Amino acid sequence: MKILYFAWLRNKVGCAEEELTPPADVATVADLVAWLATQSSGHADALADMQVVRCAVDQEYVGLEHVIGAAREVAFFPPVTGGD
Amino acid sequence: MKILYFAWLRNKVGCAEEELTPPADVATVADLVAWLATQSSGHADALADMQVVRCAVDQEYVGLEHVIGAAREVAFFPPVTGGD
């Protein structure tokens, strides 16, 4: 599974993209976040407050309860700030 | 006093502008309209339905009850249709 990080999450994790295989008991986005937080202190720091982090699974916005299933791409990023 | 006509009122009256001196008992716009309607059948036709005519005195929109006073310029025209 490809995991992407954008903006300050990328700065904290220390990479933009990584290929990971989460354990079988990781079912939801919340499970994935909990597991990723064990990977490094950078991961833990980036994902410490999910109130300020949004998640997209296969390029669709989802909530923490979303079941990941056979997703190929999961992205974590702050609320968006494009436009003017 | 200069009287101006625009759009289809100009077509009906037959001129864009005329210099007239209304009698002393013409006090309001309504009085002026009644007096102008006696000037020609074109005037009468143009001013027959004041529901579809707007009036400006010295370039300010006014109602029929407006007292003309020492106005120099009175204009009659249809509701406006500029823009797109």
Place this chain on the structure above:
Amino acid sequence: MSVKVQADDFDLAAELAAMRAGNHNIGAVASFVGLVRDMADLGDGGRDQVTAMTLEHYPGMTEKMLARIDAEAQARWPLEASLIIHRHGRLQAGEQIVLVACASPHRTAALEACHFLIDWLKTEAPFWKLEQTPDGDGHWVAARDSDTAATEKWR
């Protein structure tokens, strides 16, 4: 803060560039351009081909009303700049009739003020449209109740 009534066409990009020249506090520019359509909506729901139109106006009063509408927008929204250009005379289908543009630090003020200006202009600025159809007849366009309603919502 600038009002122009002219027969000549205008260059949108040049006008907008001039409007925001040197002001880096502008984060948002909203603009509206009205164009001559080749189809007129008839009152009966049908449509008629329009080859050209002539825009008549009331010189002197037009500029005064546009300046007043512009000042009203400035009073209601925090604008860094605004611009109204309205053409008069004979225009062909596809030609530009009017430009309204507003600039502000943030988008909401620019967008709302632009919408306000064009709505208000439609019922307050003394312009009248004479549409020419292929049979050679010209007819004066009637004002729409929807335009009056659009202006009323800003009062």
Place this chain on the structure above:
Amino acid sequence: MSVKVQADDFDLAAELAAMRAGNHNIGAVASFVGLVRDMADLGDGGRDQVTAMTLEHYPGMTEKMLARIDAEAQARWPLEASLIIHRHGRLQAGEQIVLVACASPHRTAALEACHFLIDWLKTEAPFWKLEQTPDGDGHWVAARDSDTAATEKWR
């Protein structure tokens, strides 16, 4: 009906001309341009000088979201044409960031759809701004509650 995500600047007049080319049923073109301001609003009410910003985005998802927002506007309003251009990469103060434009027979649809598109884009399109200040520090711009509220009003 056209969405572009690009590093290059865009020419507003050329883009709008292309959008309405040959369509004389367009009577109204509303457009919005977002620009890099040289002052950032800080959370504490103060302002900080901004010399440049870098716009990061999520390639693939960005285009998908913009196309979806554009389709939503097409479904809600009778538009003859629409256009969204959003830049990414490093931009200096005064540079253009985003263009949203809508064309329709009459002004209300064009103006409302344009306002809708930029509001919606602000909360749905995956872009993030990194502002550079003269002291060399970059800081990621935080999302504003007012942007979420602006999007909510269209739901």
